[in-house]
Amino acid sequence: MRETILQALEQVYSNLVHMVAEFLPRFLVMLIIIAIGLLVAFIFKQMLRALLGLTKIDRVSEEAGASRFLRMAHLPAMSELLSRSIFWVTWLCFVLVGLSVLGVAGLQEQISRLFRFLPEIFVAIVILFLGAVIANFLSRTALLAAVNAGVRSARILSWSIRFVIWILAITMALEELGVARQTVVAAFSIVFGAAMLGLAIAFGLGGQDLARRSLERHLGDTKTENDKEPQPL
């Protein structure tokens, strides 16, 4: 009996030593991969930061209105955001590769699924970012044009444009991620169609005079007296 227990303990100890002996090198390899990843990610970050500094992307981002969104979200400037992103993405890839070296059952499957999903997440983020930039630019363009044409409630028009573009961008991003694809497309169609119908009815009923004046101004031979201002030059 005592003999059997000792043998079992010896077996367990031997297995443990064997497992540790097998695991430790893999763990060390993982740490080395993560450390190298840290170094590579840092180099990438510095290189990208220098490159973006040369291309003056911060000024472009400022002009396009993207920086305003970043500030509202308490995010850093565009060049800093992109260089930090490349750092984390690069390092995350190395960490995942390192973890896969451990050979933990089930983990490898999850990691490979995550790797397959990464491009879609990246594309979704890019879609949202471009949506934000375009929505901001076009809504501001509409706001200024409406204000300078003397249109009342110019800000509502501007917000409507921003809202529609945001909805479109979010729908596209969710579709890219494959989240409830059918539902999202159907919901977007309903929301967008309802908004357009609402605007058409509102303009048709409430804006008859505005539409008539607008058409007279653009198609008529004479300009209304209200449009006359002193010659600026």
Added chain:
Amino acid sequence: MNVGEVDLLVGVSSRDAADTITHALGAIEQSFQQYFVRQRVVIVVVGSGDKDKRDGILEAASSAPSTRNPRQPGITSLRTIHRVTADFSSPPPPGVALRTVLAAADLLRARACAVLPPAANLSPSAVANLLKPAYHENFDFVAPLYKRHKFQGLLARNLLYPMSRAVFGCSIRELYSDEWGFSGRLASLCLNQDVWQEEAIRARPEAWMAISAIASDLRCCQTYLGEKSQPPTVAGSDIVEVLRQTVGNLFWCLEGNQSLWLDSQRSQEVPTFGPAHELTSETTELDPHRMFEMFRSGVTELEPILTVVLDPDTLVEIKNIVALPEGQFRFRPDLWVRTVYDFASSYHHAVINRAHLVQAFAPFYRGMTNSFLIEHSDSSPAEMEAASEMLCAEFELQKPYLRERWKANVEVKS
């Protein structure tokens, strides 16, 4: 046809002016026959379209009765008046047309040149007035001066002239005009600059040319041309385009010539040939109320943009005057100057898209115009001139503010 070297060169753009180009060419030729009998001259017509048709116009212009001097029928030029056409597949923008004229002037070694519009009321004396200072007095840039209605040219009077005078130290009243004269030396200098692809230059190159002359210590002057031919009023929607071409262009010139004004103080006397200014005061169909309403609604609706563009103190004061009843509203000169300087520095720092920034300025121009129309409804030319001088002094006084804002490391607010 071999033209050879010339003394005088006149460039005319035939763009959108098939009906008036004949008269303009006739007036130019008459000017040569009357005032520059012995000089070697050439007319460069820049345009697009049917070359045969334009050649026909040129032929007709040279033989038309209007080209003969009716008062002095015996006078004709002792030299051949050469005519050169420069054809483009589509109408060239003003900057491209000017570059063509400058290239011709450089090639033909012209001593004095002028760029003219194909206007129906172009007179031979006006052509001569632009060419004479450059040819006889060795001036390098000759700006025009006009007789016009007292409420015409308010953008030039309230912004372009006082600001360019304060910043560049050169009191050219009509920095933005369709006609001006220049020397062959300035033509060569401008031709060799690498700016011709810039949108600001393609749209309105004249102010940049004047500032190039100032920057190179060349001599500038102004000359009286008579009445400016344009209706006293303009459609409201065109104001934004005019602002883009002039105010946006001036801000662009400020940025491109920082070394000229940012850390130095220079002043150049600009001699004037003829009357300095002549104002008429016929009744016009203006609607100050509409302008005030557009100013008020503009400031209200554009507040998110103005928060980024204007200094917080300026914005507070703007909101205060917007809240006033229309009868009590006045755009004070000091506030107007600060607003303009805030826009200029925000343009420099590109706090928002620059085209948007200039568009956002339109309500302020309308507010200032309303204030000006009310304030000077009964003013005499002398009183208006005194007010203009006071505004120029205000622009000068607040120049340190512009420098400070320009140099500031702007932390843009969301």
